[in-house]
Amino acid sequence: MDLIENLGLGFSVALSLQNLGLCLLGCMVGTLIGVLPGVGPIATIAMLLPITFGLDPTGALIMLAGIYYGAQYGGSTTAILVNIPGEATAVITTLDGHAMARRGRAGIALGIAAIGSFFAGTVATLIIAALGRPLTELAMLFRPADYFSLMVMGLVLAVVLAGGSVIRAVAMVLAGVLLSCVGTDIQTGEARMTLGWLTIADGIDFSVLAMGIFGIAEILRNLEVTEVRDVARERIGRLLPGREELSQSAKPILRGTALGAILGLLPGNGAVLGPFASYALEKRMAKDPSRFGQGAIEGVAGPEAANNAGAQTSFIPMLTLGIPPNAVMALMVGAMTIFGIVPGPQVITQHPQLFWGMIASMWLGNLMLLLINLPLVGLWVRLLKVPYRLMYPTILVFCSVGIYSINSQITDVLFIGFFGYVGYLLVKVGFEPAPLLLGFVLGALMEENLRRALVLSRGDPLVFISSPISAVLLLISVVMLGLALLPSVRRERDEVFAEAD
Amino acid sequence: MSQDLSQPPTSELTSQRGHHKGGLLNQNVVGGACLIGLAVAAFLALGDISSGTLRSLGAGGMPRGTAFLIGLIGVGMVVVGIFRGGEAIPRVSLRGPAIIMLALIVFAFTIRPTAIGPVTTPGFGIVAAGPLAVLIAGFAERERDWLDLSILAAALTAFCILLFGYLLNLPMPAFPVSWLDYFPGWTQRQVMLVVSGGLLIVALGLFLIRLQRKGDV
Numbered sequence: 001m002d003l004i005e006n007l008g009l010g011f012s013v014a015l016s017l018q019n020l021g022l023c024l025l026g027c028m029v030g031t032l033i034g035v036l037p038g039v040g041p042i043a044t045i046a047m048l049l050p051i052t053f054g055l056d057p058t059g060a061l062i063m064l065a066g067i068y069y070g071a072q073y074g075g076s077t078t079a080i081l082v083n084i085p086g087e088a089t090a091v092i093t094t095l096d097g098h099a100m101a102r103r104g105r106a107g108i109a110l111g112i113a114a115i116g117s118f119f120a121g122t123v124a125t126l127i128i129a130a131l132g133r134p135l136t137e138l139a140m141l142f143r144p145a146d147y148f149s150l151m152v153m154g155l156v157l158a159v160v161l162a163g164g165s166v167i168r169a170v171a172m173v174l175a176g177v178l179l180s181c182v183g184t185d186i187q188t189g190e191a192r193m194t195l196g197w198l199t200i201a202d203g204i205d206f207s208v209l210a211m212g213i214f215g216i217a218e219i220l221r222n223l224e225v226t227e228v229r230d231v232a233r234e235r236i237g238r239l240l241p242g243r244e245e246l247s248q249s250a251k252p253i254l255r256g257t258a259l260g261a262i263l264g265l266l267p268g269n270g271a272v273l274g275p276f277a278s279y280a281l282e283k284r285m286a287k288d289p290s291r292f293g294q295g296a297i298e299g300v301a302g303p304e305a306a307n308n309a310g311a312q313t314s315f316i317p318m319l320t321l322g323i324p325p326n327a328v329m330a331l332m333v334g335a336m337t338i339f340g341i342v343p344g345p346q347v348i349t350q351h352p353q354l355f356w357g358m359i360a361s362m363w364l365g366n367l368m369l370l371l372i373n374l375p376l377v378g379l380w381v382r383l384l385k386v387p388y389r390l391m392y393p394t395i396l397v398f399c400s401v402g403i404y405s406i407n408s409q410i411t412d413v414l415f416i417g418f419f420g421y422v423g424y425l426l427v428k429v430g431f432e433p434a435p436l437l438l439g440f441v442l443g444a445l446m447e448e449n450l451r452r453a454l455v456l457s458r459g460d461p462l463v464f465i466s467s468p469i470s471a472v473l474l475l476i477s478v479v480m481l482g483l484a485l486l487p488s489v490r491r492e493r494d495e496v497f498a499e500a501d
Numbered sequence: 502m503s504q505d506l507s508q509p510p511t512s513e514l515t516s517q518r519g520h521h522k523g524g525l526l527n528q529n530v531v532g533g534a535c536l537i538g539l540a541v542a543a544f545l546a547l548g549d550i551s552s553g554t555l556r557s558l559g560a561g562g563m564p565r566g567t568a569f570l571i572g573l574i575g576v577g578m579v580v581v582g583i584f585r586g587g588e589a590i591p592r593v594s595l596r597g598p599a600i601i602m603l604a605l606i607v608f609a610f611t612i613r614p615t616a617i618g619p620v621t622t623p624g625f626g627i628v629a630a631g632p633l634a635v636l637i638a639g640f641a642e643r644e645r646d647w648l649d650l651s652i653l654a655a656a657l658t659a660f661c662i663l664l665f666g667y668l669l670n671l672p673m674p675a676f677p678v679s680w681l682d683y684f685p686g687w688t689q690r691q692v693m694l695v696v697s698g699g700l701l702i703v704a705l706g707l708f709l710i711r712l713q714r715k716g717d718v
Contacts, residue, residue, distance in 0.1 A: 054669045171536055171574045178543055178567045185560035192560055193546035216601065223597035223641050389645060390653050393638040396601065397631050400608045401661045405671035410609040417605035421598055428593050429535060430528040447563040459556030 007129055010356030014364055019062050022055065023361045026063035027368050030070020031077075035380045036391060037084045041071035042434070043218045045331045046210040047395060049338075050402035057339035058354045062361040064335055065315070068328055069362070072311045073117060073369050076304055077380050080109045081236075089307045092275040096292060096299030103295050107237035110377055112249050114370050115241070116301045117308035120257040121366035124312030127261055128319070128359050132348060135320040139345035145453035145463045147344075149473040151446050154323035156477040157267040158438055160484040167485075169435040172426075176439025177446065179204055186444075187451065199411050206334040208403060208412050209440060212419020213426075213433040214327075215399045219392045220424040236381070239374050241297075249301035252282050256305030264310030267317060267325035274310035275303035312362060319355060320345060322445070327434040330441040337441075344445075528590055529582025536575030543568035597641045604637040613674050626674035627666075628696055631658035648714075652707045659700035667693050 013019060033044040045067055052060035075090035080097035093113065100109040142150060159169040182193045183203025194200050241249070259281065260274035282302045283292045292299050315332075317325045322344030324330040333343045341351060348355045373380075403412045423433045457463035464470050484490060543564060553559025581587070609615075611633060614624035632654035639645045666675045667690060675693050684692050 174571045181564040188560045190560040389642045393635040413609040429532040451558045
């Protein structure tokens with residue numbers, strides 16, 4: 001069968017000694033940083049981009065993916081032990097996970113989270129492998145106008161499904177697109193918005209922007225918060241759940257996986273919504289809902305499975321269509337571009353070893369996380385004692401050395417400072433930096449397809465409506481945007497996301 | 502923590518009817534003004550680059566279109582902010598960001614020689630730029646433990662030299678070029694090992710002092 005053959009190719013790539021090592025390294029580094037409260041997965045990946053540049057693209061992406069799901073995993077550990085979500089998708093785990101830890105069942109909570117995540121990861125990997133080819137074949141039918149509209153829809157959905165102000169997010173996406181225009185125009189060779197400054201003649205460097213508005217800006221924000229940590233003092237206890245605990249969690253894990261996998265496919269923050277949806281579902285289905293919040297194992301198993309399933313399936317739009325659904329995937333797309341791989345449906349045919357190797361490595365990575373992390377949990381607990389006053393100088397120096405090592409430009413070091421401050425101020429006036437990165441990553445592709453579509457249609461802008469695919473995609477975008485701005489829907493949307501906060 | 506799209510700092514612009522908490526300088530007015538500023542700056546920076554025609558879109562087409570939309574949203578936000586108010590702008594701290602920026606600037610100008618007008622900055626390499634950045638950044642917090650910071654500075658610098666310079670072979674000055682004279686016949690990579698070894702010994706020594714101090718208390 002085609003699928004098995006492709007997965008075979010994938011495993012042959014992923015099982016090479018180098019890629020296996022990189023996957024392990026990514027998982028370990030990801031867990032390490034995911035465990036540390038105050039450093040999210042986006043900042044981590046942005047910070048570590050430079051070290052992957054010396055690798056081949058497949059190895060680099062395998063490692064970056066490992067960092068991502070390792071960070072998801074580490075975030076849950078922190079959520080259970082410290083009651084602080086190491087990252088956004090682990091918020092819900094703090095409720096029952098930490099309650100379990102308080103009752104001396106921290107080990108069981110960690111164990112069931114790991115098992116649930118592993119199961120969900122396995123299913124999600126199969127879903128990616130199965131959906132990969134059909135989706136790319138569909139996308140191959142797209143002409144420039146359709147592709148432009150697809151990107152518009154991707155950005156609109158990312159904005160609408162992400163919570164927060166829609167208009168502000170649209171403004172940030174546009175600002176990102178505008179920033180991506182800085183530098184030499186590919187078609188005419190004219191220098192745009194460079195003010196004659198040679199440093200930015202080649203455009204604004206993706207890693208500089210990402211490291212600035214995520215890495216450095218995060219430090220500036222965190223410096224304002226006094227941190228309180230409440231590490232569970234109780235012993236962790238046994239890690240492996242017993243038969244009764246397993247049978248209690250089996251169905252929540254199944255339901256969580258399904259919910260998470262579906263929501264993860266959506267742009268925006270599908271991966272974040274999954275755990276919340278799963279928690280709500282488990283609470284509704286429980287015979288005795290009052291146990292939730294008091295350490296119900298279903299409240300850990302379901303959301304954790306949903307969390308991991310969503311994290312994996314959110315790779316699908318990025319890998320098959322080249323459309324990053326969230327900021328982490330935008331970083332992956334940026335990394336691909338740096339390696340000279342144009343993200344999009346052609347990746348699967350032009351770089352099959354990269355595509356399938358990455359998918360296979362996801363499953364291996366999940367297995368590694370399961371096998372390595374549970375025994376190492378004592379080490380992670382120790383890490384939790386590292387205070388932020390030692391962490392931020394470390395991040396700062398790592399960012400500076402990393403960004404300098406890419407181009408040996410001291411202006412790059414100064415630029416991450418500049419973008420860091422901009423990112424800090426943006427949040428102060430109510431703008432989120434993530435949509436900006438999405439717009440920046442897609443800007444160049446959008447412009448190219450827009451121009452091409454107009455050339456092909458001989459300057460007729462109606463091409464975006466007369467092509468049926470494009471028309472449908474644009475219609476969905478307009479309807480979604482319109483709905484999100486309707487007062488009644490908006491109120492409900494705000495409520496959903498307020499709950500998620 | 503994480504900057505996922507999920508954590509909205511504010512609610513929708515117009516849902517704040519009756520909340521005039523921010524005064525006139527609320528998030529909507531200031532945010533909108535920033536967007537207008539960005540749009541105007543883009544139009545100015547584009548100068549006379551042609552927008553082209555629909556049939557053949559010029560280099561200025563896409564940026565001008567985007568800037569126009571940004572400006573439009575900006576105007577809308579300012580109008581909403583004036584008539585309906587908006588969230589207040591949280592306090593913007595000066596100390597932390599200023600010190601972090603200073604640390605980055607010092608790092609940038611000590612890592613390799615750079616000519617600024619008639620003055621050329623000394624190029625010390627990471628061996629000095631790293632510790633300097635750590636120690637300066639330490640001032641961003643009100644309380645700091647110099648011993649802890651020094652241990653971190655030495656160990657982290659050694660780690661960076663080993664990882665970026667030695668293992669990944671990335672082009673970066675680890676130490677001042679003149680140091681090579683002290684090691685005739687040695688290659689750069691060998692000296693890197695010596696330098697990072699030295700730093701690790703310093704870190705270890707400081708760590709032992711720290712242990713002893715804790716023992717005294």
